[in-house]
Amino acid sequence: MKIKTVLFLSFLCIGSVFGQTTIEKWKIFEVKLNGPTNGNPFTDIRLQGKFIQNNDTVTVSGFYDGAGIYKIRFMPQKEGKWSYITASNSKKLDKKKGNFLCTAALKGNFGPVVVADTFHFAYANGKPYYPFGTTCYAWVHQGDSLAEVTLKTLSKGYFNKMRMCIFPKDYDWNKKEPFLYPFEGKPLTDWDYTKFNPAYFRNIEKRIAQLDSLGIEADLIVFHPYDRWGFKKMDRKTDDRYINYIIARFAAYKNVWWSMANEYDFMAEKKKEDWDHYIQLFAANDPYNHLRSIHHGSVMYDHTNPLLTHASIQNEDTYRAKELRNKFKKPIIYDECRYEGNINWSWGNLTAEEMVNKFWRGVTNGGYVGHGETYLTENPVQFGYKSDAEMWWSKGGVLRGKSQERIKFLKTIIESAPGYLTPVVNYEYWMPYSAVAYKDEYFLNYYNMDQPRSQIVNLPKNAQYKVEIINGWDMTITPVEGEYSGKTLIQLPQKPFTAIRCTKEK
Amino acid sequence: MKIKTVLFLSFLCIGSVFGQTTIEKWKIFEVKLNGPTNGNPFTDIRLQGKFIQNNDTVTVSGFYDGAGIYKIRFMPQKEGKWSYITASNSKKLDKKKGNFLCTAALKGNFGPVVVADTFHFAYANGKPYYPFGTTCYAWVHQGDSLAEVTLKTLSKGYFNKMRMCIFPKDYDWNKKEPFLYPFEGKPLTDWDYTKFNPAYFRNIEKRIAQLDSLGIEADLIVFHPYDRWGFKKMDRKTDDRYINYIIARFAAYKNVWWSMANEYDFMAEKKKEDWDHYIQLFAANDPYNHLRSIHHGSVMYDHTNPLLTHASIQNEDTYRAKELRNKFKKPIIYDECRYEGNINWSWGNLTAEEMVNKFWRGVTNGGYVGHGETYLTENPVQFGYKSDAEMWWSKGGVLRGKSQERIKFLKTIIESAPGYLTPVVNYEYWMPYSAVAYKDEYFLNYYNMDQPRSQIVNLPKNAQYKVEIINGWDMTITPVEGEYSGKTLIQLPQKPFTAIRCTKEK
16 A cells, blocks of 8 residues: 655645655646845856756756745656756755655546647647637736635636736736746846846746646737737846846746737737747647647738647637638637727627527537627726736736626537537538537537538438537527438538537437 | 600600600610521521611610510610611611610719729719619519518608619519410420520519619629529520520629529539630620629629629628738628528528618628518428428518618718728728718728727828717717717727718808
């Protein structure tokens, strides 16, 4: 009988078995060292850890966490015994050794998400991952009490991805100062860009880990244009140091994704070469090869860049996922298709109905879609946006809309499919609508906001199918009596949000 | 005191004043002659009328109407005395002379519609004409009793244009034979293409005149692909004879428009040169230069062709009218943006809400939009479309939907604007939405199916404006208290179909 003691050290999962330090696969093993405090440890000290298992060596960068503490974080991707040795230009940090045992992943730990089957995603353990994301750009900068409310909302399981900015946000209704700043110095713009503020990044790490515990991927936005502090116009050297620092700190979190930018094309300070450079830097320096994307405002990035793992799209025509798949040969995520809400800006006043429709149309055309919510409930202020207000899209908190429950319903439908869904293009089995299928086993056809009284399903003749009528708004699944094969006319309820699901009988 | 006796000779409006035949401007003066019945009068006899007023001569072709009767129809476009003389290769028809007095147009007679202000239309008398059309492709081929129902529906004033085919229609739910055929011979395909059936064309003329009396333009579709009788694959010579015959018969009706085709690109029998040729033929031989267009299925025609007066579009993205205006520099009519209905085909199962939205988006982006309705109410038949069924889009009859009342509401709004509306592109006065304006006098901004709680209107500062909130679905116009100038935040009801109208105070 094995005796196992697991110590939960904040977000780390280091334990020990008979004196041997153990770490669960895809969790974080952290080496913590005392080192120099003189000079500028952020720029003066170089620190690396080499993690070795048989012929495998993974080299990861360490980082300075303030108060003389240096850390190296490692996410083991293989079970078994690992040893490590540090390398540093500081003697106090150099040639430190140790070892640990990487144990099997426990329930709920599937590893980081990777691209699968060209247009889709899976966790490292092979389990399919279907992104149903949301957006709270600045939720980590609002302090603990609101973040706790956000986490409670997220715990309801509507979403499994969160788009969030590393830097604070300056925008309409976002005029409050963040409670922490990323660099030493004084707001608004008096920063020592050579010195990070570790507390700022520890706060983000805490949130990343909390998202992970809820099964939510953290789609971290590295740069964005909505800034009054100068973070959008740092020089190349500072940008690189910042990127390397966040890789050193965050990359060991299995649920991290790198999004180079929110609306890269709205950042006049950066050129195409800069973005290509950042993408390359992440590809070169992230030892785990986390997913990489870049999100646009009006001008779509060339997502054929082989270092981009998927296409992150801003556009409301989510049914065009099919075209974009053909163009980019990658997973297509409409991370921004406008938000459910009531603000004056057109990007933030979709009805819940339209939000849900955009999810369905995206998913039934071979893509994925992201959510956001912008309900302004405060008393009207002249022109509204000069004030500060709590809206999910930026600060998190509570959801006031009606789409999230329907998105969750769609998520359960997609997750229960027998495999990755591919758009039906030849319409052999379907009328020309939004239709996806898994081999000849499963067909899902969505009729948008239309109201057909019937549809023909032309099912394969060599098998029997169960037919169900789904309503994406009412969240109902109604079986159609009987078993079907070949060409059949299915009567429909003549209302928006209707879908037909056909599943091959075993 | 003038004594005037007006005789209504069926659809003609010929009268007499002190023995002088009179004809109202833009109505039809008809010369009726007895001529040869031997041989083939349709091909053997040439007949023309020259109508002369001072230095003006208008030459029009006559036609054989059967039973030895030949007719020449003329629509005078100028008041005053006209004389005429015929020319024919038949002595019995040659050099017949006469004269008449063209009197002023009476109430409700505005003349034919022409292009005005590049992107719009007006009647010949200068009154603006804003097309709000519908579609009953084959209503004239259904016999009198259903046509009377159709006319009763149309008399409710929802629409002022009708898209209708000259040839009968073969399609799903259109399997009944027409009650008349255009040529002598026997169905399905045994026709003497050199001999027209005058009764067929008289029936269409009756319908054209009835539409005119309801203020409805007859957008006549010359060719279309949905045919089982062979009319879609006649040879060039037959096509030309047919075109000249309909010009001779129909062109004197002021409310006639020529649409070369419904879905020209679905007619494999015709080539690009054919279509260019037909367009040229109408331009050359129609003495009144009635509006000319060509409608597509998937591949848009090159509407820059200078002989096309406007662009007839099939596409559901009516908000793109703005782009198409820039491309074609002509009026843009989305004659087909899908239909309100419940059939299995995706082009015919829009909700009333979406139909109304498409009208509003088209009109507030500088275009015009057409209606159609396809509610199938019969008991379901296997695959539905092999049967015959009465649906407005094809046969006319009654309307079962909810969009027509809202379309009429929008029509009254557009007709009450002080002038032609132009898309607002610089957003000086508006947020970036669907917005049109007339100079600085009038602004109409539609917020689609979105639900903004407020919008900023940035009105000119040198005037005061009345502001109204319109709901295109509820058909409500709610004045906002006060007068406005410059930048103002207008509170809105947070629901779809909202529009703001701002009108300059005199």
